[in-house]
Amino acid sequence: MPFERGTVSFRVCHLPGPMPDDALERFARKAAVPLEQVKDEPLWGWVSGRHLLERRIDEQTAYMGGYLHLCLRQAERKIPNALLRAECRMAELTTEEAQGAPVNRKEKKRIKQEITERLLPQMPPQLSGTPFVVDSNDSRLYVGTTSPKQLDLFLGLFCQTVGFEPVPLTPDTVAKALLDVNPETLPLLNFSPDLADVNAGGSVGQNFLTWLWFFLEDRNGVLPASQLGEFSMLLDGPLVFVSEGGGALDCVIRKGMPTASAEAKTALMVGKKLKRAKLVLARKRGEEWSVTLDADEFVFRSLKLPEGEALDPGSIFEERMTNLYTFQKVFFALFEHYVAEFAQKGKAKAFQERAKKWVKERDAR
Numbered sequence: 001m002p003f004e005r006g007t008v009s010f011r012v013c014h015l016p017g018p019m020p021d022d023a024l025e026r027f028a029r030k031a032a033v034p035l036e037q038v039k040d041e042p043l044w045g046w047v048s049g050r051h052l053l054e055r056r057i058d059e060q061t062a063y064m065g066g067y068l069h070l071c072l073r074q075a076e077r078k079i080p081n082a083l084l085r086a087e088c089r090m091a092e093l094t095t096e097e098a099q100g101a102p103v104n105r106k107e108k109k110r111i112k113q114e115i116t117e118r119l120l121p122q123m124p125p126q127l128s129g130t131p132f133v134v135d136s137n138d139s140r141l142y143v144g145t146t147s148p149k150q151l152d153l154f155l156g157l158f159c160q161t162v163g164f165e166p167v168p169l170t171p172d173t174v175a176k177a178l179l180d181v182n183p184e185t186l187p188l189l190n191f192s193p194d195l196a197d198v199n200a201g202g203s204v205g206q207n208f209l210t211w212l213w214f215f216l217e218d219r220n221g222v223l224p225a226s227q228l229g230e231f232s233m234l235l236d237g238p239l240v241f242v243s244e245g246g247g248a249l250d251c252v253i254r255k256g257m258p259t260a261s262a263e264a265k266t267a268l269m270v271g272k273k274l275k276r277a278k279l280v281l282a283r284k285r286g287e288e289w290s291v292t293l294d295a296d297e298f299v300f301r302s303l304k305l306p307e308g309e310a311l312d313p314g315s316i317f318e319e320r321m322t323n324l325y326t327f328q329k330v331f332f333a334l335f336e337h338y339v340a341e342f343a344q345k346g347k348a349k350a351f352q353e354r355a356k357k358w359v360k361e362r363d364a365r
Contacts, residue, residue, distance in 0.1 A: 064320030205295035
């Protein structure tokens, strides 16, 4: 499971209420069915976070390092297309030889149905899972998926199980639900010295990520003081720029030094905003986090956590979750800073003059 080791791709959700006292019993009642019951339709159910075959959900299997750690499992039997086509063709040829005439469409359908019914029970179920971790102390839910469709399915089944639906932390929901700021009132920032300010575009997330690039370079990467320690951050490639309207809407810059490239400066000059970039966060003690951020929905891809010192599985997991907590706290504090800054009238105009100068004077390499 990705929360236990390696890099983590995930979404962060806010829990609007505490987990019910009988949460484990609720998940256990909706546990995944035995594999013998799996047919050709996908079946979903909860399993432990330890592996996809552990249907037992209790205090021993559901908690790791003090965190609730389970997984939504999908199981389905499928016949490989190549195998099904070959079996059908073999049966069709046998039938044609026996009756001395080609088989018609109705006969082909009957043959395929018979072969499917014969082969399907022999096929091993295909399993996939969406792991999650609940941090009750911080009212956070970490869901191990980057797919909007998979997230919607997960949240619906989670709601059916515990009685409420977590709120995915997107730029709009963080501003509105947690910071009490209407995201529609946040100004669209213009970074281009060649464009009129009224032509500024982009989503809240794109404006934030482009602002963050300027903010980090303006401060030489040093972040504001934090109770969690002294941090620095840099923004790196691959960079994905996007713009609205006609012309080349998206461009990706990967090689060399993307942030210092002529292509990056050109993208900013024509009014494009950052949609995706790599963020590297470091703490003074030598700890480092790196992640690729999709700014539109705050999707975190391939987060690499600092190397830990714990040895037993429970302590390793707790250490990783502490590092995940630290990262998301620092990240959302930066977004809160951005929202607080531009929720004030008149702040955008003064900022844009500095930002345009920053773009114009960039050294392209």
